[in-house]
Amino acid sequence: MALIVQKYGGSSVADAESIKRVAKRIVDTRRAGHDVVVAVSAMGDTTDELLDLAHQVAPISAPRELDMLLSSGERISMALLAMAIHSMGFEARSFTGSQAGMITDATHGAARIVDVTPVRLREALDEGAIVIVAGFQGFNRDTRDITTLGRGGSDTTAVALAAALDADVCEIYSDVDGIYTADPRVVPQARKLDVVSSEEMLELAANGAKVLYIRAVEYARRHGVMINARSTFSSGQGTFVLSPGMTAPASIVTASPRTQESPMEEPIVAGVATDLSQAKITVIGVPDVPGKAAEIFKIVAKSGANVDMIVQNVSAAATGRTDISFTLPKTDASLALRALAAEQADVGFESLVHDDQIGKLSVVGAGMRTHSGVSATLFEALSTAGVNIEMISTSEIRISVVVRGDDLAGAARVVHTAYGLDGDTEAVVYAGSGR
C-alpha cells in the first residue's frame, strides 16, 4: 500500500461529467489499496471568469481581495469532487489550503510556501478517507489571510503535499500523457519519455515545454518527490521525473534505455523545446565603454521585464560603438522599451529595434555533460535545413538558439531527427491545458 498524491488541473474537472470521470480514477486508485490525497484546480475557465468579474468591478484589484475571490474556485471543484466520490460509496473529505496546513508568506497573488502542516489530512487518511485539497491556495499565519500561489500553483500544492506527507509518488494529471521529446503539435514524430531527470525537466520547462511548471519541479527536486506526469484521459503510465538518487518503478525500467544504470546506453539528448513567446530587443550604437551593459540591464530589470538571452556584438573599432541584443517575454517588451527610451540620452545609445517574430529552440540532455559534439550536430542540422541562427546560449545540459519564428517548427523537426529522437508513430495530442 502506497500513499499517492494526485493533481488534476482545470481542464480535467471542467464540468460535471469530467468531475465524475476524475472521481472514478481516484476511486480506482483507492480500490487498488492506496491512500490518496488529491490537489485540484478550479473548474475549467472559472479563474478567468472570476478575474473578468474583478476587472468589471474595479480597474485595479486589491491583492488580498483578489486572493479571497480566486480561492473560491477550488472550493467549488473540491467540494464537487468529494461529493462525486461519496456517491461512489467512498469516504472523501475536502480541505481548503488553510485547513490543509499550506502555510505561506503574505505575498498575495504569488505566495511562497513556508511550511506545510497537514495535521487534518493525516487524521482523515487515518480514518480511511480520500483527501481532497484545494490547489493554488494557502494561508498566512501573521495576517490570518488567504493567499494564492500564482501560476502553476496547483502543481506546487500537490508536490508540497507529497513532500510533507512523504508520499510515494506525486501524479500530475493533465490533458497530455507525459513529457515528450518535443511538442507533438510541432514535431509529429515526438516520442513520450518514460523517464526524465528533474534537471532536464527544469531546462525543458524553462524553455517552452508546458506540461509541468518549473516551480513544482524545483520543489520536487529539493524535497525528493517523484513526479509522474500523466493524462486524465488515458491509462498510460506517463513520464516519471526523477531527482538524484531515485529509480523509476520496476514496471517501466526495462521498457526504457533512459532508466538503466549504464551511461553508455543513455541517449545524449532528452528533448527539443520550442518557444514562440519571446521577443528580441536590440540596443543599437551603444558606446563601447565599460559599464554600459550593466547600465542597460539595470534599466531593464527596474522596468520589471525578465531578460533571458543576451548577446553583445563585437565592437566596430572605427565607431567605438557596439550593439547589444537580448530576449524577453513578448508581454514584457513594451515595459523594457519604454524604460530604455526614457534613458536614451543618459546611456547614449543610438536606437532601439524591437523584433517579436523570433523563435527559440533548445536542445536539453544530461548526456551533454559527458558527450562532445552535441552542438556540432545542432548547428549542422540547422545549416543543412537553411535555418539562420541569430543568437546562441548554453548551459551545462542545454543549447538554445534563436531563429526566425517562421523557421522554428521546421528547425525543431530537423533537429529532432538529427539527434535520433524520432518515434515510429505520430503522437496523440489533446486540446486544452490546466492551471
Next chain:
Amino acid sequence: MALIVQKYGGSSVADAESIKRVAKRIVDTRRAGHDVVVAVSAMGDTTDELLDLAHQVAPISAPRELDMLLSSGERISMALLAMAIHSMGFEARSFTGSQAGMITDATHGAARIVDVTPVRLREALDEGAIVIVAGFQGFNRDTRDITTLGRGGSDTTAVALAAALDADVCEIYSDVDGIYTADPRVVPQARKLDVVSSEEMLELAANGAKVLYIRAVEYARRHGVMINARSTFSSGQGTFVLSPGMTAPASIVTASPRTQESPMEEPIVAGVATDLSQAKITVIGVPDVPGKAAEIFKIVAKSGANVDMIVQNVSAAATGRTDISFTLPKTDASLALRALAAEQADVGFESLVHDDQIGKLSVVGAGMRTHSGVSATLFEALSTAGVNIEMISTSEIRISVVVRGDDLAGAARVVHTAYGLDGDTEAVVYAGSGR
C-alpha cells in the same frame, strides 16, 4: 457616528453593475461618518447554479461538502464588493464566516449560531476599514468545518453581527422598499409601514410576507437589534422593525401615527398577509375516540412535514367518526400523504383528501389585544364579498382564514379596505428577491 450593519441579498449584487451600485451605497454611509459592517449574499443565482452542479455530480450530496460548495458563493460576492469599495478610495476588508467568528453548531445546511466572536471585525473597524462579511455561513469549533445557516441565512448573519457588535441599526436591503400593509402585487393600494413591531413582523413573515425571514426577526427581538428593511434601488427610509423598548429614529416619528406613544392613535391592524404556498389535507372518517388526533399528527410530524392550521369537525353522533383537516406547505404534502396512507389500517380512518387550491389570509396587528370587534370586521368584509371561509385560526395578534386560492387576492383587497389600510397611491413594485 453610529455603527451600521447592512445586509445585501443576491439580487442586490447580481452582476458587476449592481455590485458597484451597492459599493457606492456603502461608501455613502461611510462618508456620512458611520462605521459600516456589511453581510452579503451570493450573487444572483449562484447558489442555485452550485446546487445544480452538485445534483449533476451526485444524486445525494454529502452535507459537509455541500456546505463547502455553497459557502464559496459569498466569498465571490464579498471579495468583489470589497474590491469595488477599494477602487472608490476606501479601505475594505472581506471576511468569511469563520474569520468573522460566526460560530455555529455542526448541523450542515441548517446550522444554528451558538456564538459570535467578531474579534477581527473589531480590529478592522478600529483601523478605519469597511467590513464585508460572507452571509449565510459559519464555522463549527469541534469539527473545524464550514457550515451554512440555511434559508434566510444572510439576514440572520446580519442581525447576529449587529447584536454582537452592538450596532445602532441593522439595515436589510432587498428589492422592495419596506414592509407593506399587504403584498403590493396582490393589493395595489397597500401602503408602506414606517414602523412595525417585531411581534407583528413575526406574524406577517410566518403568514406569507416575504421581505424578512422569521429567523432573523426572532434573533433581532431576542437580542434587541433594530431592523430597518429598505430598498437597494431607492433612497426611501424603509420600515423600522421595533422590539419592546425601542423607539423609532426621530426623523420618522412625526411622519407616522404608528410610532407615537398614545395607543389611541395606533391603528388596530398592521397589515394583511397572503399565502398561496399551503395545501390542505383532510383525513376523513377518523374514529372519534381519544388519542386519534395525536396519532395522526405524530405520523405527520415523523414524515418531516410542518403542520400549520388544524381544524377538527364536530363528530357526527350517528357514525362515531369525524374529519380532521390541516394545512401544510405544498412541498410537504406528498410526504404527509404517503406517511398517513401507510398507517391507514392502524389509525382506522376512511380516506384522505388533498386540496392544493387553497389560500390563506391573515390579519395581523398588536392593536388586536386592546380592541374588540377585529374578527367581526374580517368576517363581515369576506361575507359581503361572497368569499367562503374554510378554516379559521387565531393568535393574540392575528386572525387567519383559509379560503379558495382563486378568492385570495380579491379577499385581501376587500379586507385591506375594511381595516382602513388603503393608501392614496399605488405601491411601486420591483421584481426579484434575495437570499
